Amino acid sequence: LVNWRRHPLLHSLLLATLLRLPLLWLPGPGRDEAAYHYWAWHPELFYAPLLQWMLRLGDLLPVPEILALRLPSLLAGMLVLILVDLRLRARQAPNTLRWLCLLALVVSEWQTYTGAILHPDQLMMSCLLLAALAAGAGRVVLFGVALALASLAKPTGLLLLPVGWVLAGRLSETAEPRRVFLARLAMAASLVFLLSRLERPMVEAMSHFGHMDPSMPWALRVAGGLVAVLLSGGPLLLLLAASGLGERITTLRTRVTSMRPEDAARRREAWSSLSLAAVLLVAFGLAAVLRGQIKANWILPAAVLLLPLRSVALLPWLSSAALA
Numbered sequence: 001l002v003n004w005r006r007h008p009l010l011h012s013l014l015l016a017t018l019l020r021l022p023l024l025w026l027p028g029p030g031r032d033e034a035a036y037h038y039w040a041w042h043p044e045l046f047y048a049p050l051l052q053w054m055l056r057l058g059d060l061l062p063v064p065e066i067l068a069l070r071l072p073s074l075l076a077g078m079l080v081l082i083l084v085d086l087r088l089r090a091r092q093a094p095n096t097l098r099w100l101c102l103l104a105l106v107v108s109e110w111q112t113y114t115g116a117i118l119h120p121d122q123l124m125m126s127c128l129l130l131a132a133l134a135a136g137a138g139r140v141v142l143f144g145v146a147l148a149l150a151s152l153a154k155p156t157g158l159l160l161l162p163v164g165w166v167l168a169g170r171l172s173e174t175a176e177p178r179r180v181f182l183a184r185l186a187m188a189a190s191l192v193f194l195l196s197r198l199e200r201p202m203v204e205a206m207s208h209f210g211h212m213d214p215s216m217p218w219a220l221r222v223a224g225g226l227v228a229v230l231l232s233g234g235p236l237l238l239l240l241a242a243s244g245l246g247e248r249i250t251t252l253r254t255r256v257t258s259m260r261p262e263d264a265a266r267r268r269e270a271w272s273s274l275s276l277a278a279v280l281l282v283a284f285g286l287a288a289v290l291r292g293q294i295k296a297n298w299i300l301p302a303a304v305l306l307l308p309l310r311s312v313a314l315l316p317w318l319s320s321a322a323l324a
Helices: 008-024 031-041 049-058 065-090 095-106 109-114 121-137 140-153 155-174 177-195 200-206 218-233 235-253 261-291 296-305 316-323
Strands: none
Touching: 008 065, 008 095, 008 109, 031 049, 031 065, 049 065, 049 121, 049 140, 065 095, 065 109, 065 121, 095 109, 095 235, 109 121, 109 218, 109 296, 121 140, 121 155, 121 261, 121 296, 140 155, 140 177, 155 177, 155 261, 218 235, 218 261, 218 296, 235 261, 235 296, 261 296
């Protein structure tokens, strides 16, 4: 057997596949799956058009119909694991940290469910991780294209386009102005495309997503939502995200006298991941408090963006256990 300490990604992909198999072969599509499939052939191009286009392509594959239906989510979920590992390897993270971060995702109910049942979450998550990777590498055009694709993967991505526009300018230290223009053009094109297809019934439907009973006190509604986040994401994912938050704040607060390439990359990654995560947390935090709307899968992408890339400062006992 391949040593799990040296190949955490391989073992994580195998474990993820095993956990998803029971869901992949459920005999019939669920209500949401049926809606996405219907939209693929009767386009509703505001809501997750990227998923609809992938479904059209999937229907051409010589595989069982139910597998073709769920294949986009399965592939996107596996891509999320690969991109998380690429981020960690780019920062030369130890294998122990790679294993912990991947394990946190693999055993997460949210990642398992949306990585098997037809759903846009993992498609959007893979786009956000690609944007974070591109930011760290200073590849501003790829950063802009990735955020544009995130908005096409799920309407949540629209919230990130304004901060992406600003971040593209911050990456301009390592890119020509023409590249910044192309990145912003990609984001603007996706924004115009989606807004041109937005209709009032869709806005009204989205305004009821995750809506909790208004008769409940707002504090109780928020508490219930936080419990849902904990159960869907799992305590390990949230603890690691808290560690990663501290890591990035420390990176940005540390004064650097001579900016080495690795220091510049670390700061670009910290700015991008913190900014994107902050937009999600603030936007959906306000939705929870002001409108009583909260869903775990609105919050959890921020936790994935904030996974630590260098150490597990808040979890020394867990790191020791993994090495045992």
